[in-house]
Amino acid sequence: MLLGAIADDLTGATDLALMLSREGMRTVLAVGVPPDDFEYQGADAVVVALKSRTxxxxxAVTLSLRALACLTGSGARQVMFKYCSTFDSTPEGNIGPVAEALLEALKTDITIVCPAFPANGRTVYQGHLFVGDQLLSESPMKDHPLTPMTDSSLVRLMHAQTRLPVGLVDRKTVAGGPAAVRDAFERARGQGTKLLVVDAISDDDLRVIGEAAAGLRLVTGGSGIAIGLPENFRRAGLLGVSRITSRFAAPPGRAVTLAGSCSRATRDQIATALAAGTPAFRVDPVAIAETRLSPGQVVEWAVATEGVPLIYSSAEPQAVRDAQQRLGRDRAGEIVEHFLADAAAGLLDRGFSRFLVAGGETSGAVVGALGVPALLIGPEIDPGVPWTLSLGSERPLALALKSGNFGGTGFFSKAWEMLS
Structure with missing residues (x-):
């Protein structure tokens, strides 16, 4: 194993695995910390998907250190900690505490912080994170129900989350190439800086940063930073040109879309699907809490529905706040996650084998309920979102696990057309 990665949610893990696969690494995604006898199938890269973001x-630290021990024990030469490209976190963590713990466990002295993913509109400039042309704090992420992002400065955010000194490598330095970035790393070491936020506004920037990071034991960031890491192993003669095949055969069976994310992107995708006449069932967390709605009812509705049914709990920010006020912030989300997971398990028993899931927390819950221990990465639907095939499950399943913020407005129909 050349690269071992720890992702703080499942959709982020599939996003990262897709990036590594596309850059020529044979990649296996493990759902949760794999057991000692896990078969890595000769992988160049292994991505461990945790459910630790919130x-x-x-x-989160304990889970991440368990994953680290598994990866380093299997020979990983470099470790990556992957988090969301919108830096989803609270003032208490979990990005800072996990990065700090990994640095200490690896006995290394410095790492980078770079959530940039330009292909999806996430860029970092002067240490500030942008979503499209908006600062993070002015984007729809300010209304996220679990991790509202009200500050765009990654330096300030990391200062709030960790005891370690935080610095910045600005865009001018990155434009100077890998040598200039490596020099910045050395200056930071001399000053005792442990965490370096790095500007990136293009894929070319990410490749420069990736090359400069060849000597780092630990790299942290969004999946975009991985674009430059495989080439380091190739330069060292450890990785061939490409060993990736594009064969992907989805199993037969019925299909369903499950959406738990309340992000703007997912809400727009649902609106597009509804306008196109997609049969849909909206799940109300209050109705679940009051036992007026059960997973079995939704399963029976989906079985009786023609085409690809859409089951969703996504709602506008005010509706989410109302439900949280009534049920409690964490409980409102957990109720929906468990409900959709139970519905997915029920649909599996009724012959459904193709699942499109929107939302990181929802995806983790659904995959757990479906009993999927690992995933094989397939073709890309939209930037950061591939189709995947289950590995080691009782039945073969096709799964598209989408971060709430990813994908165009027609993502659902595009994904299903790809399989057909």
Whole structure:
């Protein structure tokens, strides 16, 4: 194994695995910390998908260190900690605490912080994170129900989350090439800086940063930063030109879309699907809490529905706040996740084998309910979102696991047309 990666949610893990596969690395995605006898199938890269983004910081650290021990014990030469390109976190973490713990465990002295993903409109300039042409704090992420992002400065955000000194490598330095960035790393070491936010506004910037990071034991960032890492192993003679095949055969069976994300992108995708006449069932968390709605009811509705049914809980920010006020912030989200996961398990029993899931937390819950221990990465639907095939599950399944913020407005129909 050349690269071992720890992702804080499942959709982010598939996004990263897609990036590494596209750059020529044989990549396996493990759902959760793999057991000691896990078969890595000769992978160049292994991505461990955790469900730690919104868990208590101490729990996230513990899970991440378990994943690290598994990866380094299997020979990983470099480790990556992957988080969301919109830096989803709270003032308490979990990005800072996990990065700090990984640095300490690896006994290394410095790492980078770079969530940039220009292909999806996430860029970093002067240490500030942009979503499209908006600062993060002015984007729809300010209304995220679990991790509202009200500051765009990655330097300030990391200062709030960790005890370690934080610095910045600006765009001018990155434009100077890999040598200039490596020099910036050395200056930071001399000053005792441990975490370096790095500007990136293009894929070319990410490749420069990736080359400069060849000597780092730990790299942290969004999946975009991985674009430059495989070439380092290739230069060292450890990775061939490409060993990736594009064969992908989805299993037969019925299809369903499950949407738990309340992001603007997912809400727009749902609106587009509804306008096109997609049969849909909206799940109300209050109705679930009051036992007026059960997963079995939704399963029976979907079975009786022609075409690809859409089951969703996504709602406008005010509706989300109302539900949280009534049920509690964490409980409102957990109710929906468990409901959709139970519905997915019920649909699996009724012959459904193709699942499109929107939302990181929802995807983690659904994949757990479906009993999927690992995934094989397939073709890209939209930037950062591939179709995948289950590995090691009781039945073969096709899954598209979408971060709430990813994909164009017609993503759902595009994904299903790709399989057909």
């Amino acid at each position: 868990s208590p910081a101490a729990e």
